[in-house]
Amino acid sequence: MQAANPRRGYILGLSAYIIWGLFPLYFKAIASVPAVEIIIHRVLWSALFGALLLMVWKHPGWWRELRENPRRLAILALSGALIAANWLTYVWSVNNGRMLEASLGYYINPLVNVLLGMLILGERLRRMQWIAVGLAAVGVAQQVWQVGNLPWVSLVLALTFGFYGLIRKQAPVKALPGLVVETWMLVPIALGWLLLNPTASSAQAEFWTTSEAWWLVAAGPITLVPLVCFNAAARHLPYTTLGFLQYLAPTLVLLQAVLLFGEHLSSSTLVAFMFIWAGLAIYSVDAWISLRRRS
Numbered sequence: 001m002q003a004a005n006p007r008r009g010y011i012l013g014l015s016a017y018i019i020w021g022l023f024p025l026y027f028k029a030i031a032s033v034p035a036v037e038i039i040i041h042r043v044l045w046s047a048l049f050g051a052l053l054l055m056v057w058k059h060p061g062w063w064r065e066l067r068e069n070p071r072r073l074a075i076l077a078l079s080g081a082l083i084a085a086n087w088l089t090y091v092w093s094v095n096n097g098r099m100l101e102a103s104l105g106y107y108i109n110p111l112v113n114v115l116l117g118m119l120i121l122g123e124r125l126r127r128m129q130w131i132a133v134g135l136a137a138v139g140v141a142q143q144v145w146q147v148g149n150l151p152w153v154s155l156v157l158a159l160t161f162g163f164y165g166l167i168r169k170q171a172p173v174k175a176l177p178g179l180v181v182e183t184w185m186l187v188p189i190a191l192g193w194l195l196l197n198p199t200a201s202s203a204q205a206e207f208w209t210t211s212e213a214w215w216l217v218a219a220g221p222i223t224l225v226p227l228v229c230f231n232a233a234a235r236h237l238p239y240t241t242l243g244f245l246q247y248l249a250p251t252l253v254l255l256q257a258v259l260l261f262g263e264h265l266s267s268s269t270l271v272a273f274m275f276i277w278a279g280l281a282i283y284s285v286d287a288w289i290s291l292r293r294r295s
Contacts, residue, residue: 004235004236004237005236006236006237008232008236009232009233009234009235009236009237009241010233010237012230012232012236013229013233013242013245014245014248015226015229016226016227016229016230016233017226017230017245017246017248017249018248018249018252019222019226019229020226020249021248021249021250021252021253022256023094023222023253024094024099024253024256024257024261025256026215026218026222027090027091027094027095028094028095028261030212030215030216032201033201033202033212034200034201035088035091035092035095036088037200037201037202038091038216038219039084039087039088039091040190040194040202041190041202041216041219042087042219042220043084043183043186043187043189043190044187044190044191044220045216045217045219045220045221045223046179046183046219046220046223046224047180047183047184047186047187047220048220049220049221049223049224050176050179050180050183050184050220050224051180051184053176053180053224053228054176054177054180057176057228059174059176059177062173062174062177063177065173066173066177066181072171072172072173073181073185075167075168075170075171076171076178076181076182076185077182077185079164079167079168079171079182080181080182080183080185080186081186082160082161082163082164082167083160083161083164083182084186085156085160086156086157086160086161086164089102089153089156089157089160090157092153093153093157097261097263098153099253099256099257099261099263100254100257100258100263100265100269101151101153101154102153102154102157102250102253103250103251103253103254103257104151104154104250104272104273104276105151105153105154105155105156105157105158105161106157106158106161106246106249106250106253107273107276107277107280108136108139108140108154108155108158108276109157109158109161110280110283111132111133111136111276111279111280111283112158112159112161112162113162113165113166114129114132114133115133115162116162116163116166117166120166121166128282128283128286128289129283129286131279131282132279132283132286133279134279135276135278135279135282136275136276136279138275139271139272139273139274139275139276139279140154140272142268142271142272142275143268143269143272146268146271146272151272174231175227175230175231176224176227176228176231179223179227202216230242238291244284247280
């Protein structure tokens, strides 16, 4: 058993969340390709590169365990559909000037996880967790009142990723084999979409002489590298520490939206963010106090 190395854990964890936080730069580079088509190729190239990586990075017995537990395969099919919906919403939001809403969604996500734990797993919330979830709800409600409609991008991202994590808890499969199986289950749908859309950009021979073609191929390693970093970091750091690091990604998305891509941070949106940030601060303090008590 490899000894924990916190310094290595921090480097790997920061690498994972910085790459995730800089994803908008990648998707902006292929903004000329429709969001659905980007996800089709993300599935195909992630499946290919994931299978190759699985040959190198051994996970003994993972396929036998799945074969002996067909229920886990059904669960991974459902979780694969959820992560595909999450990817599609995220890419669409980045390439349609909705990065602020995407950032808000990933800030909300930890609090959605707490709420799902209570509603579905029967977990009891501590007082400070109730306050944190309440503040997040106030932030969303404030957006509804000011803008006149739900911040649907934020909610779809938070809910799909929240349910994805919840469902994956029901199938104890390691991250890389799980992602490989999820993506391979989506491959027939991806190939079917390409066959039914012969006029798609990537279905044209000349497309594969352009720079966008190489960017699409890069979707495989770009998806897998931060996942590998994250899972390696999880072996060296407490999970609560990784929980704190996760706020880095939506913060980077927020900064890019405002400073690089000119999205307007209105006063009403800023107020919503402040409620979410206050909820996250209380949630984080509560997690830290709980960890101290256990240790």
